[in-house]
Each structure stands twice: as structure tokens, then as C-alpha cells.
Amino acid sequence: xxxxxxxxxxxxxxxxxxxxxxxxxxxxxxxxxxxxxxxxxxxxxxxxxxxxxxxxxxxxxxxxxxxxxxxxxxxxxxxxxxxxxxxxxxxxxxxxxxxxxxxxxxxxxxxxxxxxxxxxxxxxxxxxxxxxxxxxxxxxxxxxxxxxxxxxxxxxxxxxxxxxxxxxxxxxxxxxxxxxxxxxxxxxxxxxxxxxxxxxxxxxxxxxxxxxxxxxxxxxxxxxxxxxxxxxxxxxxxxxxxxxxxxxxxxxxxxxxxxxxxxxxxxxxxxxxxxxxxxxxxxxxxxxxxxxxxxxxxxxxxxxxxxxxxxxxxxxxxxxxxxxxxxxxxxxxxxxxxxxxxxxxxxxxxxxxxxxxxxxxxxxxxxxxxxxxxxxxxxxxxxxxxxxxxxxxxxxxxxxxxxxxxxxxxxxxxxxxxxxxxxxxxxxxxxxxxxxxxxxxxxxxxxxxxxxxxx
Amino acid sequence: xxxxxxxxxxxxxxxxxxxxxxxxxxxxxxxxxxxxxxxxxxxxxxxxxxxxxxxxxxxxxxxxxxxxxxxxxxxxxxxxxxxxxxxxxxxxxxxxxxxxxxxxxxxxxxxxxxxxxxxxxxxxxx
Numbered sequence: 001x002x003x004x005x006x007x008x009x010x011x012x013x014x015x016x017x018x019x020x021x022x023x024x025x026x027x028x029x030x031x032x033x034x035x036x037x038x039x040x041x042x043x044x045x046x047x048x049x050x051x052x053x054x055x056x057x058x059x060x061x062x063x064x065x066x067x068x069x070x071x072x073x074x075x076x077x078x079x080x081x082x083x084x085x086x087x088x089x090x091x092x093x094x095x096x097x098x099x100x101x102x103x104x105x106x107x108x109x110x111x112x113x114x115x116x117x118x119x120x121x122x123x124x125x126x127x128x129x130x131x132x133x134x135x136x137x138x139x140x141x142x143x144x145x146x147x148x149x150x151x152x153x154x155x156x157x158x159x160x161x162x163x164x165x166x167x168x169x170x171x172x173x174x175x176x177x178x179x180x181x182x183x184x185x186x187x188x189x190x191x192x193x194x195x196x197x198x199x200x201x202x203x204x205x206x207x208x209x210x211x212x213x214x215x216x217x218x219x220x221x222x223x224x225x226x227x228x229x230x231x232x233x234x235x236x237x238x239x240x241x242x243x244x245x246x247x248x249x250x251x252x253x254x255x256x257x258x259x260x261x262x263x264x265x266x267x268x269x270x271x272x273x274x275x276x277x278x279x280x281x282x283x284x285x286x287x288x289x290x291x292x293x294x295x296x297x298x299x300x301x302x303x304x305x306x307x308x309x310x311x312x313x314x315x316x317x318x319x320x321x322x323x324x325x326x327x328x329x330x331x332x333x334x335x336x337x338x339x340x341x342x343x344x345x346x347x348x349x350x351x352x353x354x355x356x357x358x359x360x361x362x363x364x365x366x367x368x369x370x371x372x373x374x375x376x377x378x379x380x381x382x383x384x385x386x387x388x389x390x391x392x393x394x395x396x397x398x399x400x401x402x403x404x405x406x407x408x409x410x411x412x413x414x415x416x417x418x419x420x421x422x423x424x425x426x427x428x429x430x431x432x433x434x435x436x437x438x439x440x441x442x443x444x445x446x447x448x449x450x451x452x453x454x455x
Numbered sequence: 456x457x458x459x460x461x462x463x464x465x466x467x468x469x470x471x472x473x474x475x476x477x478x479x480x481x482x483x484x485x486x487x488x489x490x491x492x493x494x495x496x497x498x499x500x501x502x503x504x505x506x507x508x509x510x511x512x513x514x515x516x517x518x519x520x521x522x523x524x525x526x527x528x529x530x531x532x533x534x535x536x537x538x539x540x541x542x543x544x545x546x547x548x549x550x551x552x553x554x555x556x557x558x559x560x561x562x563x564x565x566x567x568x569x570x571x572x573x574x575x576x577x578x579x580x581x
Contacts, residue, residue: 128547133554171541178533180540212548267546277518280525284539287531417562 084206089190093168094177097208097217098191104203110224111202114156117445119200119225121245122437123236125296126252127289129263131306131426132232134419135252136160138427139434141415143228144452151209152223157449159226163233164210166192171215182234182288193241199225200245228441237296248334248440250433251300255307256282261318298372301328302436304429311360311382320360323425324380325432326371333443336377337400337432339366343377348397355393358386362394381425388414394428401432402439404451409435411453510549517542 084102126132143157153160168188179186195205206220237243267273303326327336339346345367351357362383369378391410403409412431421427521538528534567576
């Protein structure tokens with residue numbers, strides 16, 4: 001069970017498994033208790049126990065090379081693979097690396113078993129080292145997914161697919177052909193679009209695996225449709241066919257100074273790197289980045305920008321950051337978050353008589369912006385959060401942040417205190433973006449998701 | 456049951472005899488812990504160290520290769536770009552693996568260790 005339902009006041013929660021038949025075995029124990037996901041049940045007081053519940057997923061996918069005669073199980077897994085047909089675009093990749101990729105021809109078992117209305121596809125676009133993993137962890141926490149083992153985490157509600165799996169050349173192949181992983185010619189967009197479309201329509205796929213450790217392309221794994229499918233990588237919004245499948249997209253944008261600072265933090269701690277190397281690495285990567293990744297910013301619904309702070313003159317440490325969340329207006333299901341008065345321009349310094357902050361304090365800005373010729377609402381925060389009271393104070397003044405109870409934003413940020421950026425706007429706006437994803441899921445499917453982190 | 460006594464490989468008592476277990480073992484072999492067991496225990500501890508060492512070595516190799524490529528073919532050449540991209544990929548993978556390995560402690564427990572009197576840490580016992 002992925003959701004906690006607290007008490008009888010939550011009568012509004014939909015029961016997705018149809019009329020709830022309580023089956024009991026001879027000992028009088030409820031059998032459906034474990035299987036149903038949305039049923040009102042005993043409230044769990046500790047949110048940490050949410051992690052320990054058994055995930056309702058199929059057993060670990062087995063590679064296609066196992067001959068089907070050996071599998072005598074009736075779990076349906078062998079039936080699934082038997083009903084797959086080779087993908088139309090499986091031969092698209094040079095050196096035949098994707099020939100084993102296939103697509104299901106019938107609706108997946110998972111659609112019925114998990115009672116999925118329609119898979120919601122969320123795209124997260126970012127260069128490497130931009131905070132994707134931290135952001136994805138926050139989103140996963142929103143849906144209470146215990147992270148299952150395996151190359152692609154397929155939880156009870158959420159699946160996270162890394163788009164690098166559709167690289168059409170392994171590391172050796174890229175060296176031979178002299179192209180970087182950022183290049184559009186290095187992705188099998190046709191296969192990506194075909195397989196993601198199949199998932200969205202509710203069919204299983206056998207998706208290739210790109211192994212980042214060895215640099216090889218491994219035999220494909222079974223991916224089944226899920227309530228939410230997050231696709232993350234360098235090119236989720238690059239290709240038009242993939243873009244039209246995406247329901248909501250987030251782009252993580254870093255200013256150059258911040259990029260260098262984060263890379264230093266990540267890589268210089270280990271031996272082998274000097275500042276010169278880091279700068280050379282970023283410089284070498286820049287042309288391809290600007291050609292293939294940056295243009296996707298135009299298509300994103302939410303852009304999270306991390307910039308150097310304005311509060312500390314000549315800051316070199318880059319510990320305090322200015323973070324801006326740009327939200328596109330007019331996206332179905334996306335009500336933009338605002339400060340005080342929607343559509344106006346606000347500069348707000350919360351620190352003062354009621355709230356005391358440590359140096360350098362906190363400053364907010366909110367207002368409408370035009371970006372790439374389209375209307376956006378931008379909220380920006382500069383500074384660091386030090387205390388619980390600051391978070392609660394700020395939360396009480398933000399509107400449309402899609403929290404289910406007063407203090408949920410603060411609770412979520414406290415739950416992830418050890419994550420990088422926990423004290424600045426990155427945590428704040430990543431959490432707001434994750435809340436918005438939950439809200440969009442609810443809007444698009446008409447389902448309710450209960451908060452995982454309780455008050 | 457024999458005590459969990461693992462003698463370091465190659466230790467000998469001053470008299471030149473190998474240390475024996477306290478329980479009787481009807482075996483003609485000398486009663487020393489099987490060297491493979493000791494090795495395996497050591498290997499287990501060293502295994503994770505070994506893996507990360509390989510990763511760091513690979514990254515170091517890749518960085519050297521990239522530096523050579525940029526010197527030889529120029530900073531904006533295709534060779535340099537590809538080489539630096541490989542470095543970036545390996546470093547990202549290393550940081551992902553390090554993230555996965557780090558023990559996930561419940562943040563509430565961590566918080567309560569420092570502040571047991573906080574409201575969030577109240578324990579109700581019936």
C-alpha cells in the first residue's frame with residue numbers, strides 16, 4: 001500500500017479497486033489488505049514505515065535470452081514477453097545494438113492490476129551535475145515510492161526511466177564515431193518515441209539498457225506502464241514526437257559560475273582533478289550543450305534556475321544561491337504558485353521584526369516574465385534558510401503551492417535535510433515542483449494521492 | 456560449536472605449532488581456520504574499496520587521455536570533446552554510486568539525536 005489514509009475524515013479518497021470486497025481466509029485475516037492501494041485502512045503514525053511496505057511490482061525482469069520453454073511460471077511475466085513484437089525502430093541503431101528492443105502488442109497486465117487510468121509522463125531535462133538526482137528523490141518521496149533495486153526503479157506508483165538507455169552507440173562506439181553523448185545523432189529518438197508511446201497507451205516494452213559503469217549497451221529489460229512515468233536525461237524535450245507525449249516538463253538550469261562550483265564540490269574532493277581540468281571539461285562540453293540541451297528550455301513548463309547570490313558582494317563560495325522558478329502560464333492542470341497577489345510584482349524581505357534571520361538573510365521576488373515570447377510567472381528566492389520558523393513563515397505566505405495540509409512544504413523540506421541544497425532555494429523550489437507534479441497528476445487522472453510525510 | 460576464532464594467516468605459536476581449536480575435531484588436518492575463509496572476510500571488506508579504486512583509476516586515466524587529446528588536437532576538436540565527455544560520464548557515475556552506497560538514515564532519527572526534547576521527537580508509550 002503506497003498511501004496512508006488517516007482516519008474517517010478522508011472519506012473523499014476514491015476507492016480505485018471497484019467495490020471493495022473484503023476477502024478473508026479461514027483465520028479471519030483480511031487478504032485484500034496487502035493488495036489494494038487506495039483503500040481506507042489503519043492510519044500509520046510513523047511516516048518512516050511508508051518506506052518498508054512491500055512494493056507491488058512484478059518480479060525482477062529476466063533478459064530475453066532465457067528460452068521460453070524453461071519458464072513454467074504462470075505469473076503472467078512469460079505471457080507478457082511472449083506477446084511482444086520487435087519494435088519498428090529496433091534496427092535504427094548502428095552496429096545493431098537495439099535489435100532486441102520490443103514493444104507489447106496488447107494492453108499490459110499492470111494497467112488492470114494497478115488500476116492505472118492513464119500513465120502521466122513527466123520529463124526532467126538537465127545537464128549532468130545539475131541536481132537531477134536530488135530533484136528526482138524529492139519527487140519519489142512525494143509518491144512514497146520505496147526505491148526498488150534494478151537499473152530502472154519501477155515502484156508502485158512511479159517509474160523513473162533514464163533516457164541514456166536509448167543511446168544508439170556505446171562508449172566505444174562514440175569514441176570510434178567521434179560524437180559525444182549530447183549529440184542528437186547519438187540517440188535513437190525513433191525507438192524512444194515508439195516505446196514511450198507504447199507505455200503511454202498501456203503496453204509493456206523491452207527497453208535497452210545503457211550501463212554507465214561499463215559503457216556498454218546491455219540486453220533490454222521489461223518496463224511496464226505505471227501511474228507516473230518520469231523520463232530524465234539530456235534530451236527529453238528535444239524530439240517533437242517525444243515532446244508531444246509529455247504531460248509536464250521541468251528543466252534544471254545552472255549559471256556557469258554555479259556549474260563550476262558544483263562540479264568542484266562533486267569532483268575535486270576525489271583525487272585526480274584540478275581546477276584547470278574542471279574548467280577545460282566544462283569548456284569542451286559547452287558547444288554541444290548549447291546546441292542540443294539548452295534549446296529545450298524553450299519547451300519546458302517549469303524552469304528551475306540556479307544563479308549566484310546578490311546578497312553577498314563578491315561571493316566566491318557559492319554556498320548561498322539565488323534560485324528562480326519560472327512557471328509557464330496556460331499549461332493544463334498547472335496552477336502557478338504565487339506570492340501575495342497573483343500577477344503583480346513583489347519584492348519581499350521576510351526578515352524583520354517578526355522573523356529574525358541569520359546573515360545574509362532571505363529575499364523574495366515574484367512577478368510576471370516573458371520568456372521565449374511566452375508568459376511565465378517567476379518566483380525567486382535569494383539567501384539561506386536557517387531555522388524551522390523561517391520555513392513555516394515563508395510557507396504561510398506562498399499561495400498555490402499544492403500542499404494538502406498547512407506545513408506540508410516545511411515537513412517535506414525537513415524530511416530531506418541531508419540532501420544537498422537543503423538550506424536554500426533549490427530545496428524550496430524542487431519541493432514546490434514536486435508538489436505541483438502531484439497536483440497535475442491528480443488533475444489529469446482525477447485520483448487523489450495522500451501525503452506521504454504526515455504532520 | 457567452535458568459537459569464531461580466525462587466526463591471521465601464518466601465525467605460529469612460539470613453539471612452532473599452529474593454534475588449535477578448543478573443541479575436538481576428528482580430522483587429520485591441522486585445526487587452523489581455513490585460509491579461504493579468512494581471505495574471503497578480508498576480501499569482503501576490501502571489495503568496496505577495490506571497486507572505488509578502479510573507478511578513480513579509470514577516471515584518472517580518462518582525464519589524462521582527455522588532456523593529451525586537447526593538447527594534440529586542440530581544445531575544440533572532436534577528440535577533446537569526446538574525451539572530456541567520457542570523463543564527465545565516469546564522474547557522474549561515481550557520484551551516483553557513492554550516493555547509493557551512503558547509508559540512508561532516517562532524518563527524523565538524526566534530528567532527534569541532536570534534540571531529544573523537540574516536539575517532533577516525543578514518544579508516547581501506553
